[in-house]
Amino acid sequence: MNQRLRAAVVGAGYWGPNLARNLHASPDWELATICDLDPARAQRVADRLGGVSITQDLxxxxxxxxxxxxxxATPARTHHPIVLAALRAGKHVMVEKPLADDRNNGLEMVREAQQRGLVLMADHTYCYTPAVLKIRELIQEGMLGDILFVDSVRINLGLIQPDVDVFWDLAPHDLSILDFVLPGGLDAATVAAHGADPLRTGKSCVGYLNLPLAGGAMAHINVNWLSPTKIRQMVIGGTRRTLVWDDLNPQQRLSVYDRGVDLALQSKGSADSTASNVSYRLGDTWAPALQETEALGSVVTELADSIREGREARTSGTSGLRVLSVLEAASASLRCSGAPSPIAATEITEPTLAGATA
Incomplete structure (x- = not known):
């Protein structure tokens, strides 16, 4: 079980070098090779790591x-053929977000992995940050109570992507986080998407998603390529406490507020049985201590652990498929001028994988 696993990185563009660096540094992995159609680009990454082998031949x-x-770590439109080829060759796979370029392709990838007893892991890196792991822990412990709302903002200046809109570029981060931290995961039946293209690029550069969640909660996600200021913030309100995550504030990424609205229902004998007395709770604020670690290091550790233990990764292919289903429904909503669009159900079990790799 202590034997190092061997991995190849496919794609040496934007994200591939980060994957290669973390695999190379991990005690769980030996970086076997870097594969890219551009050998010079692959060689530059390999040289920074001390001379890892490279190839153009997948x-x-x-x-x-x-x-x-x-x-x-290749463009989303290439994930489907590369992932299927890797799975059919008997390889476990980790693929960057989004899982695929459409839901049907993602569904085929997930089924292929399950049929072959292989790990298919979505690289939802934010889910492995200390802050998001702590958010998940606090929600599971009941610290926030029942979730009432989620308000997420992810805005910055650029980069405008050539092949996807702002929803497919930025929203997978927030959707994967919600799937990871909320009880029951990303449990929404519909999504309404509103987008704008003020620069006439042919795609939405500013966007808003509204997802009614199970239990009456509402999630709202704002994504934007055009903002001169960069904001990465999520507010999760509950019946007991409200949590604020400010990812750009390293001194205090998480704040928990014992503040909110309390509703005391009047007696059933009153004239209006639905009437409530509203009171406002103003309690303490505290900041959980977080250990600063690189999330991608935890990602490659999780990949190794899931392979060795013969189980699904915490951000499995099925999780990636749930995110993909919301994105596809959001695109349908955009075509209908923001009308709510149904989200396809992800009716896939996550069985224990057959066997583990030493």
């Missing part, structure tokens, strides 16, 4: 029996 990577897993 088939060569997949034919190598010593490689246990493939980490894919």
């Amino acid at each position: 088939d060569q990577v997949l034919a190598d029996p010593s490689i246990d897993a493939v980490a894919i």
